[in-house]
Amino acid sequence: MERQRYNIAILGGTGAQGSGLALRLARAGHAVTLGSRDGERARVIATELTTRAEKSIAGADNRAAAAAGEIVLLTVPYAAQRATVEQVLDRLRGKILVDATVPLVPPKVGVVQLPDGGSAVAAIQALAGAAVRVVSAFQSVSAQHLSDLAHDIDCDVLVCGDNSSACDLVIGLCADIGLRGLYAGAIRNSAAAEALTSVLITINRRYRVAGAGIRITGVGES
């Protein structure tokens, strides 16, 4: 089956995780636009990533990027999550918003500190309403591994969302970049992926490794 190519915007794409996803999605043939609060900075980083990916990656401010994307990824720090979505909300209607936010609360980022209601991403679905299909994904994938194009990534992606076809599409994007995405339930189940990230940070520290990840066992090939 030929994979569909999408226009994908990555808001907060100048950060480590957004840049890593941009590299891999561009190499898989998608048209990627990096978004940032600062459009000029987005263009500078996009030029650097274009060289590394050997594929053209565009840069723009977050609103212009959100307008350009058929699918919009959100990879901003937790503290900027809600404001960023509010700023581009009118550009998201009818689209899929893939939210990779983890509610880390510095300085104790290794301690699970889920927000009231349980999930930072479910809160965005509640904010955005039914016109935006929010999908939670990519929380557990290390930015360092994403950015290291010489290696495949030994990690699965938990994909949560209330819209089943939107989840399937994101599982397809995972496959495009060599990751196995697994449907992990309704959007509120994103709490599991969000909480797990603090556990992985703790494991990285305790066992002196970088980029611990997860695999789900017992489901086909892992």
Add this chain to the structure above:
Amino acid sequence: MERQRYNIAILGGTGAQGSGLALRLARAGHAVTLGSRDGERARVIATELTTRAEKSIAGADNRAAAAAGEIVLLTVPYAAQRATVEQVLDRLRGKILVDATVPLVPPKVGVVQLPDGGSAVAAIQALAGAAVRVVSAFQSVSAQHLSDLAHDIDCDVLVCGDNSSACDLVIGLCADIGLRGLYAGAIRNSAAAEALTSVLITINRRYRVAGAGIRITGVGES
């Protein structure tokens, strides 16, 4: 290094997960006492498990079992968790309580429904106070796999607790039964393991498998 053998009580040990842990811990050489609200039922099940394990397993009511255990495991349904602990609390002082509780709320057990405060096990540490070292473990290990003694289990155990040496001891118990335990942070990080169980239930249903589990990648051999 010779492993230490412990007197281990398993409250709610007549259930599927408790029985599976009893089988494997007994085979590893520990002295296991199954606990149940109904001591007679505990003795009947203990006799059955003794035959399967080819090791002697005792049965008693929960209070007597808790008194017998140097280490006490809790494997009751969420609805019975707090009442069971309150009932045996005076028998737990100075001991390690290994709590495998997952806050599943029937009928939607595939939906993450963490309690106020975030973690069902952290709530027990708060209840029990400093005289009991509560360790969270075994949430993600399928009862079916535990009970199938013919096979090793392809799953890691996230071990959380505020007392580091108690966590190390539980990681040792995991190793005794062929599981890799990993220190996953303070007791409130148990929220991650608790939430993950509903995700694994969802994955079992969606992918028509039994006993999905997790592995942490990037940390030594998995």
